[in-house]
Amino acid sequence: xxxxxxxxxxxxxxxxxxxxxxxxxxxxxxxxxxxxxxxxxxxxxxxxxxxxxxxxxxxxxxxxxxxxxxxxxxxxxxxxxxxxxxxxxxxxxxxxxxxxxxxxxxxxxxxxxxxxxxxxxxxxxxxxxxxxxxxxxxxxxxxxxxxxxxxxxxxxxxxxxxxxxxxxxxxxxxxxxxxxxxxxxxxxxxxxxxxxxxxxxxxxxxxxxxxxxxxxxxxxxxxxxxxxxxxxxxxxxxxxxxxxxxxxxxxxxx
Amino acid sequence: xxxxxxxxxxxxxxxxxxxxxxxxxxxxxxxxxxxxxxxxxxxxxxxxxxxxxxxxxxxxxxxxxxxxxxxxxxxxxxxxxxxxxxxxxxxxxxxxxxxxxxxxxxxxxxxxxxxxxxxxxxxxxxxxxxxxxxxxxxxxxxxxxxxxxxxxxxxxxxxxxxxxxxxxxxxxxxxxxxxxxxxxxxxxxxxxxxxxxxxxxxxxxxxxxxxxxxxxxxxxxxxxxxxx
Numbered sequence: 001x002x003x004x005x006x007x008x009x010x011x012x013x014x015x016x017x018x019x020x021x022x023x024x025x026x027x028x029x030x031x032x033x034x035x036x037x038x039x040x041x042x043x044x045x046x047x048x049x050x051x052x053x054x055x056x057x058x059x060x061x062x063x064x065x066x067x068x069x070x071x072x073x074x075x076x077x078x079x080x081x082x083x084x085x086x087x088x089x090x091x092x093x094x095x096x097x098x099x100x101x102x103x104x105x106x107x108x109x110x111x112x113x114x115x116x117x118x119x120x121x122x123x124x125x126x127x128x129x130x131x132x133x134x135x136x137x138x139x140x141x142x143x144x145x146x147x148x149x150x151x152x153x154x155x156x157x158x159x160x161x162x163x164x165x166x167x168x169x170x171x172x173x174x175x176x177x178x179x180x181x182x183x184x185x186x187x188x189x190x191x192x193x194x195x196x197x198x199x200x201x202x203x204x205x206x207x208x209x210x211x212x213x214x215x216x217x218x219x220x221x222x223x224x225x226x227x228x229x230x231x232x233x234x235x236x237x238x239x240x241x242x243x244x245x246x247x248x249x250x251x252x253x254x
Numbered sequence: 255x256x257x258x259x260x261x262x263x264x265x266x267x268x269x270x271x272x273x274x275x276x277x278x279x280x281x282x283x284x285x286x287x288x289x290x291x292x293x294x295x296x297x298x299x300x301x302x303x304x305x306x307x308x309x310x311x312x313x314x315x316x317x318x319x320x321x322x323x324x325x326x327x328x329x330x331x332x333x334x335x336x337x338x339x340x341x342x343x344x345x346x347x348x349x350x351x352x353x354x355x356x357x358x359x360x361x362x363x364x365x366x367x368x369x370x371x372x373x374x375x376x377x378x379x380x381x382x383x384x385x386x387x388x389x390x391x392x393x394x395x396x397x398x399x400x401x402x403x404x405x406x407x408x409x410x411x412x413x414x415x416x417x418x419x420x421x422x423x424x425x426x427x428x429x430x431x432x433x434x435x436x437x438x439x440x441x442x443x444x445x446x447x448x449x450x451x452x453x454x455x456x457x458x459x460x461x462x463x464x465x466x467x468x469x470x471x472x473x474x475x476x477x478x479x480x481x482x
Contacts, residue, residue, distance in 0.1 A: 055280040058335040064309040064328050087308065087329040166339075238277065 010148055013210030022148040023097065023124075029204040030074075030098040030146075036199040037075050037104065043194050052238050056141065056170045056245050057081045059236070065089040066136040069160065071125055072096055072143020076105030079118050082139075088117055093135075095123040096143075125153040133162045141170040145215045154228035164252035167230060173237070173244035174217040180240045188212070218244050276336055283323070283334040290332050293389065296396050300389050301330040307385070310378055313342035318349045325382075344374035357386075 009016040012025050033040060041049050057078065062068055064087035070078045073094035082092045094109075096102045099122060106120050123129055125140065125147050138157050147153045157167050175181035188209045195205030216224065218235050221244075225233045230248025237244050294301050307327040314323040324340050326333040346353065348370035356370060372379065398406040435441050443451070 051277060051281050051284075054284050055277050058276075058280055058283075058337045059339070061337055061340040063311065063326060063340070084331050085326075085328050085333055236276070 011214050013207045026146045029207050031100045032201045032204050033199050044191055060137045067091045069135045069138040070094045071140040074101040076109045083114050092118045095121045097124050128156045128160050130160050132159045134160055136162050136165045139168040144171050145211050158228040161250040165250050167248045169246040172212040173241050176241040279336040287334045303385050311342045313345040315347040316350050344378045347371040
């Protein structure tokens with residue numbers, strides 16, 4: 001985020017674009033990749049994203065009757081995992097800013113016959129359209145990176161979290177070991193080529209690779225969460241820091 | 255059961271993070287969870303019963319090897335996790351063998367002797383055990399859905415026949431070993447010899463007792479004679 005520059009620009013991958021433009025540009029990327037999104041995730045993460053997702057869901061500490069917001073929920077992977085945990089008395093809200101992604105997610109969930117406690121909404125993470133203090137857990141997985149104003153999104157998430165609730169942020173991060181970092185850099189240069197082959201759109205994946213490198217590292221994100229008001233913030237490095245899961249809590253007494 | 259204290263569980267606190275370990279556990283638990291829920295899906299009766307425990311969380315804290323397992327009942331389905339932040343209704347601590355014993359038997363009388371410490375809602379353990387042990391999966395019906403009635407009957411008969419054969423073979427083997435040790439090698443005495451031996455030991459003991467009382471009597475007579 002370069003909000004301090006006079007022209008009010010922000011990064012879109014390695015490019016600097018006007019703040020108002022970023023959401024549309026990110027939107028185009030996801031419109032383009034929505035249908036093959038899950039397949040590409042398998043290719044890029046060598047299948048490990050399933051285990052990471054499962055681990056993230058474990059950290060949610062959800063139980064029947066709770067309300068959970070699957071922010072930037074996209075193709076519904078997390079909603080499908082949350083749904084049996086909160087049961088028929090609970091509620092899962094799948095929210096994404098991108099219509100194509102919500103459509104793919106909704107179709108997929110309905111096709112699996114798991115729609116009972118899941119609802120869908122188009123929402124901007126920076127200005128969440130819910131009542132304050134609603135959700136026992138808010139989870140944003142591989143989504144925060146694409147948000148124009150990340151601090152605004154964190155502030156909004158804090159407002160929507162119920163007292164005693166928690167937020168989970170799963171995102172690409174900075175590898176701890178420099179050697180692993182190099183290997184990962186080399187590997188990720190293959191993604192645009194794989195993207196070109198599978199989705200016919202290499203450019204979108206070029207953006208994904210660049211946006212991962214521009215994303216704040218573990219400690220910076222932790223500080224941003226604290227700034228938003230979250231307490232007891234901690235993070236789990238996954239696969240040597242290629243991904244990180246940040247967990248923050250909202251104090252019960254507020 | 256009466257000897258156990260019911261204490262309120264302390265609030266969860268953030269724990270030091272050992273992510274590699276946690277991801278490993280998470281993977282294993284995910285496999286076990288799938289298996290358990292698949293087994294449950296074959297027994298609608300048990301699933302229905304389980305609904306009464308929905309929202310309850312049982313924490314198993316294995317001390318050797320160190321392992322944490324939360325079993326959360328979510329309506330008709332079980333969720334396993336290793337997250338300490340999940341508030342448990344009952345916590346069971348002990349080593350692996352004692353915990354396994356607890357799982358397979360309904361006998362909770364020797365818990366303390368086995369080194370198991372339980373805190374929280376103790377009644378929940380009994381209910382949960384009862385449900386798990388009543389798990390009655392109609393394998394034949396499930397199998398018949400896939401392969402048809404006649405092959406299922408054939409499979410059932412074959413499994414039973416194999417079971418009977420195994421039982422008979424074991425019995426024969428035990429008998430042969432017994433005969434070999436007693437009669438062929440004469441390493442061990444036979445039952446009749448043992449009985450004779452025990453009988454003579456009893457007779458000897460009785461005679462020694464009699465002798466003992468007789469010497470006691472003679473000693474007291476002698477003592478009286480000396481004092482006179």
